[in-house]
Amino acid sequence: MKGKLEPSERERLVEEGKNLKESLVTLEEDLVKLKDELQHVAQSIPNMTHPDVPVGGEDSSAIRQEVGSPREFSFPIKDHLQLGKDLDLIDFDSAAEVSGSKFFYLKNEAVLLEMALLNWTLSQVMKKGYTPLTTPEIVRSSIVEKCGFQPRGDNTQVYSIDGTDQCLIGTAEIPVGGIHMDSILLESALPLKYIAFSHCFRTEAGAAGAATKGLYRVHQFSKAEMFVICQPEDSESFHQELIQIEEDLFTSLGLHFKTLDMATADLGAPAYRKFDIEAWMPGLGRFGEISSASNCTDYQSRRLGIRYRPSEPPQTGPKKGKANLPATKFVHTLNATACAVPRMMVCLLENYQQEDGSVVIPEPLRPFMGGIELIKPKHK
Amino acid sequence: MGLHKLRLAAAVPVTFSSRLFLKPFTNTLTLGLFSRHLQPRNKPLLVRAFSASAAVQDIPATQTSDSSAARPLWKAAIDFKWIRDNKEAVEINIRNRNSNANLEAVLQLYENMVNLQKEVERLREERNNVAKKMKGKLEPSERERLVEEGKNLKESLVTLEEDLVKLKDELQHVAQSIPNMTHPDVPVGGEDSSAIRQEVGSPREFSFPIKDHLQLGKDLDLIDFDSAAEVSGSKFFYLKNEAVLLEMALLNWTLSQVMKKGYTPLTTPEIVRSSIVEKCGFQPRGDNTQVYSIDGTDQCLIGTAEIPVGGIHMDSILLESALPLKYIAFSHCFRTEAGAAGAATKGLYRVHQFSKAEMFVICQPEDSESFHQELIQIEEDLFTSLGLHFKTLDMATADLGAPAYRKFDIEAWMPGLGRFGEISSASNCTDYQSRRLGIRYRPSEPPQTGPKKGKANLPATKFVHTLNATACAVPRMMVCLLENYQQEDGSVVIPEPLRPFMGGIELIKPKHK
Numbered sequence: 001m002k003g004k005l006e007p008s009e010r011e012r013l014v015e016e017g018k019n020l021k022e023s024l025v026t027l028e029e030d031l032v033k034l035k036d037e038l039q040h041v042a043q044s045i046p047n048m049t050h051p052d053v054p055v056g057g058e059d060s061s062a063i064r065q066e067v068g069s070p071r072e073f074s075f076p077i078k079d080h081l082q083l084g085k086d087l088d089l090i091d092f093d094s095a096a097e098v099s100g101s102k103f104f105y106l107k108n109e110a111v112l113l114e115m116a117l118l119n120w121t122l123s124q125v126m127k128k129g130y131t132p133l134t135t136p137e138i139v140r141s142s143i144v145e146k147c148g149f150q151p152r153g154d155n156t157q158v159y160s161i162d163g164t165d166q167c168l169i170g171t172a173e174i175p176v177g178g179i180h181m182d183s184i185l186l187e188s189a190l191p192l193k194y195i196a197f198s199h200c201f202r203t204e205a206g207a208a209g210a211a212t213k214g215l216y217r218v219h220q221f222s223k224a225e226m227f228v229i230c231q232p233e234d235s236e237s238f239h240q241e242l243i244q245i246e247e248d249l250f251t252s253l254g255l256h257f258k259t260l261d262m263a264t265a266d267l268g269a270p271a272y273r274k275f276d277i278e279a280w281m282p283g284l285g286r287f288g289e290i291s292s293a294s295n296c297t298d299y300q301s302r303r304l305g306i307r308y309r310p311s312e313p314p315q316t317g318p319k320k321g322k323a324n325l326p327a328t329k330f331v332h333t334l335n336a337t338a339c340a341v342p343r344m345m346v347c348l349l350e351n352y353q354q355e356d357g358s359v360v361i362p363e364p365l366r367p368f369m370g371g372i373e374l375i376k377p378k379h380k
Numbered sequence: 381m382g383l384h385k386l387r388l389a390a391a392v393p394v395t396f397s398s399r400l401f402l403k404p405f406t407n408t409l410t411l412g413l414f415s416r417h418l419q420p421r422n423k424p425l426l427v428r429a430f431s432a433s434a435a436v437q438d439i440p441a442t443q444t445s446d447s448s449a450a451r452p453l454w455k456a457a458i459d460f461k462w463i464r465d466n467k468e469a470v471e472i473n474i475r476n477r478n479s480n481a482n483l484e485a486v487l488q489l490y491e492n493m494v495n496l497q498k499e500v501e502r503l504r505e506e507r508n509n510v511a512k513k514m515k516g517k518l519e520p521s522e523r524e525r526l527v528e529e530g531k532n533l534k535e536s537l538v539t540l541e542e543d544l545v546k547l548k549d550e551l552q553h554v555a556q557s558i559p560n561m562t563h564p565d566v567p568v569g570g571e572d573s574s575a576i577r578q579e580v581g582s583p584r585e586f587s588f589p590i591k592d593h594l595q596l597g598k599d600l601d602l603i604d605f606d607s608a609a610e611v612s613g614s615k616f617f618y619l620k621n622e623a624v625l626l627e628m629a630l631l632n633w634t635l636s637q638v639m640k641k642g643y644t645p646l647t648t649p650e651i652v653r654s655s656i657v658e659k660c661g662f663q664p665r666g667d668n669t670q671v672y673s674i675d676g677t678d679q680c681l682i683g684t685a686e687i688p689v690g691g692i693h694m695d696s697i698l699l700e701s702a703l704p705l706k707y708i709a710f711s712h713c714f715r716t717e718a719g720a721a722g723a724a725t726k727g728l729y730r731v732h733q734f735s736k737a738e739m740f741v742i743c744q745p746e747d748s749e750s751f752h753q754e755l756i757q758i759e760e761d762l763f764t765s766l767g768l769h770f771k772t773l774d775m776a777t778a779d780l781g782a783p784a785y786r787k788f789d790i791e792a793w794m795p796g797l798g799r800f801g802e803i804s805s806a807s808n809c810t811d812y813q814s815r816r817l818g819i820r821y822r823p824s825e826p827p828q829t830g831p832k833k834g835k836a837n838l839p840a841t842k843f844v845h846t847l848n849a850t851a852c853a854v855p856r857m858m859v860c861l862l863e864n865y866q867q868e869d870g871s872v873v874i875p876e877p878l879r880p881f882m883g884g885i886e887l888i889k890p891k892h893k
């Protein structure tokens with residue numbers, strides 16, 4: 001229409017232009033809706049799975065390793081709840097009045113024990129080159145979703161804050177994942193390795209029955225979480241590094257545990273592969289999960305928008321970004337529990353109890369507790 | 381710690397927006413006095429309709445059968461007689477504190493309540509008399525008459541009893557915003573009137589241009605506000621590297637120091653029922669509330685460990701021998717900081733989430749003043765050990781907040797901000813919180829003279845006194861330490877007492893990338 005035209009021709013073109021414009025608007029709207037729907041449906045496709053992962057339900061999980069053996073007791077043992085009462089360490093009753101069930105106060109040596117566990121864990125993991133962090137515990141709900149959790153379903157694990165789009169975190173993985181969202185990192189910056197402390201909040205909606213006793217399942221707890229951002233080709237070796245760190249920590253504390261290579265039905269959408277560690281809890285009479293280490297490959301990074309730019313342009317290969325920069329790629333992310341305090345406390349109290357009702361403090365923790373070797377019954 | 385904002389016409393005691401109480405009572409009781417008829421009950425107007433903080437509770441009221449669902453869940457054990465007998469002192473106190481409490485309304489409601497109570501009792505007696513009479517032999521017409529009278533009395537009684545409940549609720553509601561009395565030594569006035577109890581140290585002289593904690597935090601890779609703004613919003617932050625070790629060292633060291641003074645360490649829930657928050661003197665549901673609420677529940681996040689610790693012994697009677705109870709409690713604290721504006725919100729100075737160690741004492745009334753001195757001494761010793769320059773203020777009446785009988789604030793010199801900033805607060809709440817939390821004790825020896833004895837010769841219970849004091853508010857301490865201990869080369873010296881708790885680190889050095 002920029003050239004010279006007959007009036008009738010111009011009129012025809014104007015009409016045609018108008019029709020095209022209307023069709024375009026409609027189609028563009030349809031395209032947006034279609035893209036949204038595609039996105040919504042596709043986002044629930046879980047991550048792919050490592051070829052070595054056993055296929056099946058919980059009974060199919062493979063044992064990667066087993067350390068130690070159940071301690072033999074020559075006297076009738078107590079569970080951690082009884083020990084907590086008798087040694088004036090844990091108060092669930094007052095917390096039930098003040099807050100509700102599955103909340104608790106720690107008292108006396110249990111406070112020192114929590115601090116010792118976190119301090120010791122921090123110092124051990126820092127030696128492996130992890131950067132310590134503390135994190136916000138209130139985050140925007142979109143971050144929670146990008147990490148693969150569901151803030152708003154029925155039976156959601158996530159507490160929401162009234163009148164805002166914010167939630168409480170269930171794990172430090174969420175705010176740490178958020179640090180580098182919508183970023184392009186230099187290859188030379190990788191790997192990024194964090195050990196992050198936070199309090200964690202979980203509704204535990206839908207958790208029922210015996211597996212909810214005492215400290216085993218609570219709404220609020222302290223946790224030290226490892227988080228790694230790396231190049232795709234390195235994630236498997238970092239997964240091994242993380243599980244090794246966990247196994248070393250729990251071995252140092254003298255726990256009896258097994259490391260499980262979780263089967264496909266137990267993975268959770270983000271995980272390409274997941275190792276869970278279950279420790280022997282004699283008072284409960286069974287193994288209980290004390291940590292979990294997941295390789296999420298690019299599942300979270302595709303949602304959080306975390307990319308890196310390789311440093312050397314590939315010699316061959318078609319794709320180059322602007323101005324001869326190599327194209328960005330998605331990083332891989334991994335997360336692993338270094339210390340979930342209440343579960344650790346169940347293990348330590350139940351395993352280290354003595355006939356006279358006292359509890360021995362494992363050696364590595366003593367320097368972090370002012371040298372205390374024993375939690376003794378108190379005489380009132 | 382705010383007060384209920386009552387939208388009453390303050391000068392006229394009987395003009396309440398509750399339609400039920402239009403006139404003072406007279407002894408002539410007729411149903412016509414009430415603007416309400418005996419009908420199947422609708423939900424009546426909320427007794428607290430005039431309050432800005434009327435809450436819709438998710439859990440049902442625990443009280444009487446036919447009342448509305450808006451009945452308060454708890455009551456402070458207020459000594460109305462004492463208020464009436466000391467009304468001049470109470471009025472002066474309210475004025476000095478710039479409180480919105482309406483004493484006239486309380487006194488009027490109390491009088492009305494007392495009168496209504498008498499009326500109710502009189503009617504009950506009459507009804508009992510009628511019932512007695514009906515047990516004997518009677519003429520049919522007489523019996524019919526008595527039946528009618530009994531029925532009328534019963535209906536009147538039901539009405540009056542409901543009104544009495546409402547009146548008591550309203551009295552309670554209005555009276556609960558009367559602030560605590562004030563220690564005679566507390567200066568009267570606003571912030572400029574606060575007295576200096578002591579001043580320790582002096583501002584360090586710097587021979588080089590200094591940075592504020594935000595700049596130090598960036599340069600030393602210690603604090604990240606930018607990522608947190610994306611992930612969570614403003615006034616959130618991550619601590620990194622040595623700052624994490626510093627936080628842990630501060631908490632560990634503080635704990636060990638305060639435990640030596642006989643305080644029991646605690647960690648606490650950070651989610652609590654909102655009624656507990658109210659009982660401690662905070663307002664979970666006002667405009668500009670400092671309190672985050674959890675969606676879909678009656679729960680809130682705590683702004684201080686004072687709240688869950690106060691709740692431990694609520695609705696209890698302690699033995700005198702159990703007192704004093706002294707706690708040092710760690711928690712994360714969450715505050716909306718709604719209404720906080722301007723320059724006093726920079727960096728770590730005002731944040732939504734922080735770690736804090738809080739001291740809490742429950743004691744006998746005669747001991748609270750000396751424990752207040754103990755608490756402030758502990759704080760002053762802690763901050764002196766860290767080499768801070770600070771002053772302890774005896775806060776003036778307008779700055780006290782409803783629960784505090786007396787409050788000492790410590791403000792430390794923050795050279796990067798160029799001013800003093802509050803790093804701790806120590807309050808003696810006397811029986812304000814305990815009357816709301818229901819914390820009593822039973823004296824061990826019956827008083828030799830003295831009239832009151834409870835059942836079976838046990839001495840009557842009394843309300844305890846409670847006190848709370850900040851041992852360590854981590855972000856404010858971090859501002860002080862970073863800004864005061866910075867060196868020309870950009871490093872920061874770690875104060876000696878903290879070094880053993882940081883694996884021996886003496887210096888935070890700039891990192892080379």
